Every structure is written in C-alpha cells, then in structure tokens.
Amino acid sequence: MSYPGQDGSAEVILVVDDDRDIVRFVEVNLRLHGFDVMTACDGEAALEVIETRRPDLAIVDLTMPRMDGLGLTRRLRADPMTAALPIIMLTARAMTADKVLGLSAGADDYLVKPFDTLELVARVRSTLRRNQEYREVSPLTGLPGNTRILREINDRVHSGVDYAVCYIDVDRFKAVNDAYGFGRGDDFITALARACHRAVVEAGLPPVFVGHVGGDDFVLVLTPEQVRPVTTRAVELFESAADELYDPVAAARGYLEITDRRGNVQRANLVTLSIGVALSTSRVFTDPREVIAAASEMKSVAKTQPGSFVAIDRRRAEEDDEPFTPPYGIPLQRAVSEYGSDSTPGS
Structure with a gap:
C-alpha cells in the first residue's frame, strides 16, 4: 500500500549511508511499503541530491566520509528550506552518547544497526506522522491549519x-x-x-x-x-x-x-x-x-x-x-x- 504525500503521491525518503548493503536493504524494504526512495553515499552527495528534489524524510548514517551525519544534519537545520525536514539518524552502536549526539544535532529519531524491516517502517511512518501533525497546527493558536x-x-x-x-x-x-x-x-x-x-x-x-x-x-x-x-x-x-x-x-x-x-x-x-x-x-x-x-x-x-x-x-x-x-x-x-x-x- 502506498504511503501518500500531500499531493497524493508516495512520500519520498532520502537514504544517506556509505555502506552499499545498508542502502540497498533500506531502499528495497521502503519501496516494498510504497515509499519512493533516493540515495546518497555521504553528506555532501546528499546535499546535491536535495538540490534536485526535496525529500519528505531523510535517513542519515552517523559515521560517513567527507561529511558525516552530524555535519549533514546541522547543515540541513541551518538552511530555512530544509530546517523542517524530518531526520532519522542511523547509529552502529546502542550507545547513549551516539543517540544524544544525533538528537542534539537536530535529528527527530534514531535507529540502531542492525534493525529489522518492521522497526524501520514503523520509525519512518511515526516520524512522518508527527511531522505532518506539526505542520497542520498553527503555532500561534494551536488550532488545525x-x-x-x-x-x-x-x-x-x-x-x-x-x-x-x-x-x-x-x-x-x-x-x-x-x-x-x-x-x-x-x-x-x-x-x-x-x-x-x-x-x-x-x-x-x-x-x-x-x-x-x-x-x-x-x-x-x-x-x-x-x-x-x-x-x-x-x-x-x-x-x-x-x-x-x-x-x-x-x-x-x-x-x-x-x-x-x-x-x-x-x-x-x-x-x-x-x-x-x-x-x-x-x-x-x-x-x-x-x-x-x-x-x-x-x-x-x-x-x-x-x-x-x-x-x-x-x-x-x-x-x-x-x-x-x-x-x-x-x-x-x-x-x-x-x-x-x-x-x-x-x-
């Protein structure tokens, strides 16, 4: 079943990781659940991809060459055009320090490798839903927009x-x-x-x-x-x-x-x-x-x-x-x- 975007099309997910196997695993499973997927091998490549097409959510690995996940997240949060983009950070270890780093940089959620398909899809949908609910509420009155x-x-x-x-x-x-x-x-x-x-x-x-x-x-x-x-x-x-x-x-x-x-x-x-x-x-x-x-x-x-x-x-x-x-x-x-x-x- 397709997961609809605001214009009725599938939500676009950007997957950023230098591990080709991880990228392939995430891409295949998200497509099976109705998402459209773009990929990039590091933070700099991700910025280039975003220039051509704006995703609805980004899944970003913490550790990458050239520009890592923290650097990419900070860049996205500093740009008014991408400041509200929901981001899920991938970490290789279930260490509190890594989670804190990602969340402090501006990530909305995190996933610890290895993860299964159900958890991946659940995290993506949950983060998209929270972001959608936030966009639909007036920040001044708290009423639906x-x-x-x-x-x-x-x-x-x-x-x-x-x-x-x-x-x-x-x-x-x-x-x-x-x-x-x-x-x-x-x-x-x-x-x-x-x-x-x-x-x-x-x-x-x-x-x-x-x-x-x-x-x-x-x-x-x-x-x-x-x-x-x-x-x-x-x-x-x-x-x-x-x-x-x-x-x-x-x-x-x-x-x-x-x-x-x-x-x-x-x-x-x-x-x-x-x-x-x-x-x-x-x-x-x-x-x-x-x-x-x-x-x-x-x-x-x-x-x-x-x-x-x-x-x-x-x-x-x-x-x-x-x-x-x-x-x-x-x-x-x-x-x-x-x-x-x-x-x-x-x-």
Whole structure:
C-alpha cells in the first residue's frame, strides 16, 4: 500500500549511508511499503541530491566520509528550506552518547544497526506522522491549519449529512497592528481562537470543528442549526476580550487614533467580526474548495454591513451569478440593526 504525500503521491525518503548493503536493504524494504526512495553515499552527495528534489524524510548514517551525519544534519537545520525536514539518524552502536549526539544535532529519531524491516517502517511512518501533525497546527493558536481544514470539509462533503462552513475574519485588524504592533495583534488573534473554542464547547454536541487558516482568518465546520448560537456567542466573547486589549483611552472613546507617515491622524473603529456562511442545504458541493470559496464570498458581503455581521448564502446553484442583495444575515453586538449603524463597515 502506498504511503501518500500531500499531493497524493508516495512520500519520498532520502537514504544517506556509505555502506552499499545498508542502502540497498533500506531502499528495497521502503519501496516494498510504497515509499519512493533516493540515495546518497555521504553528506555532501546528499546535499546535491536535495538540490534536485526535496525529500519528505531523510535517513542519515552517523559515521560517513567527507561529511558525516552530524555535519549533514546541522547543515540541513541551518538552511530555512530544509530546517523542517524530518531526520532519522542511523547509529552502529546502542550507545547513549551516539543517540544524544544525533538528537542534539537536530535529528527527530534514531535507529540502531542492525534493525529489522518492521522497526524501520514503523520509525519512518511515526516520524512522518508527527511531522505532518506539526505542520497542520498553527503555532500561534494551536488550532488545525489549512490541510486539516480541507480534510474536515471534504469529509463533510462526502458524508451525506447537512453541514455549514463559517469563514471568520477580523475587521480593521490592520489598524490594531499599525497602532500597537504585531505582538498586540497576536493577542487579538489568540483572543478570537479562545472565543471560538469556548463558543463551540458551550454549543455541545455534535462537535464543532475549529480551524485557523492563518492571520486573522478562522473556519468553523458545524451543523446549519449551530450557526446562529455559535457565531453569536463567539462574537460576544471576542468583542468583550478585544475591548480589554485596547488601551483604556481608545476603548473608552470607541476608536483608535493612528498617525500616518505625513503626520495626519486617522480614526479607526474598534474591531468587529465578518462571518460568511456556506450551507450544504442550499446547494450540493463536490469539492471542499468550492465550500470555502462560497463562505469567503459571503464574508465579503458581511464586510459591507455595519458592526459584526454573519452573511449566510441561501442561493441555489442556478442563482450563483445573480446579485446578492439584500443580504440574508445576522447583525450582532455593535451593529444597531441590519441596515443601521453605529460603526463603519468592516475592512
């Protein structure tokens, strides 16, 4: 059975060892288990191979001529293009010192020679899985990232069960970064992550999926019935937390004052949320990217409305090209009404 990579092809493993018998043993067994394999006889040769094709994992011998495994590992970790490449170190002795050397240099795991096929394949798959899980999680919020989000939506698309996808964006987030810097901006993002998490916990069953696309963009995957209570609660929690993150003067007056490069003072209203919703009950989606596109379009509609707003796509497939006015939506918190305003539309 093939072990799929992110694009659906087999994972590529680079085997680096000056012992031809070891290289042949590892290559044959990995290919039998569905992996694609590249080989190199030492660290310098490995760097040349990596220049032509990027592997998904490297199995590196500790002791080699010209450039040994430690030198190669350090070189790979120092290069931003290969810094995240998972590495399994091969050692000839079951000595603690060798293991410590390899791990200290940046190896993710190690194998002691001689090893059998089952252990080899298990170590490779385990290391690849851990690396994949790390890539799929936002380091700022700890929430699943794009790959996991698409997989979750894909599962719903093919489940036959009604679902909704909410695309959440913070309005005027750039003004926060301009006024306070990126550190404070990260605080607003983590506040939204916590607000979404608490809102879905309070919603109970069935469980709601929360993902972090990146920046100030988040995605919820839930049932159509959960859209209103979850988004309403998330907005309430986020706006309350955001008010605490502003400087007291800005929070009291209800807007930020930002001085531009020419010395002009600009006003920016406090952050709100624009939420676009795609519903499987309105039309049949066949690809997760179609769902995201529909929800993203509704997010843009929500941004034309005052305050926090949830714009829900209730068009049928044959109505896609028709103008979407007036919007069907849920005005929340700082908005006076669907068409009233106590703040400018989001941006």
